[in-house]
Amino acid sequence: MRASPLFTGFVYIFLGILFTFFAIQNVNQQGWGFFSYLLVLLATIDFGAGIRMTAFHFITKKKKNKSD
Incomplete structure (x- = not known):
């Protein structure tokens, strides 16, 4: 079973928030280094x-509803 684009989008946004949190923590502890820029x-x-x-999820949903 494939994951919907909406669920996948939320997972990516969660990962973005997580990497942002780690980047902020890294900058506060060690300053701007290679790892901070990578995060x-x-x-x-x-x-x-x-x-x-x-x-993409909302566009395809809108097109599907429009064609019905």
Whole structure:
């Protein structure tokens, strides 16, 4: 069984929040280093993918309802 794009989007957004939290903790403890930038990059990618998957869910749902 495949996961819906809405669920996948929420998982990506959750991961983005988690990576953002870890990045903030890392910057507070050690300052801006390679690992901090890597965490921010991962959070950005996850937020983008989460928003895209959530939008995809609502667009396909709208098209499906329009064709019915």
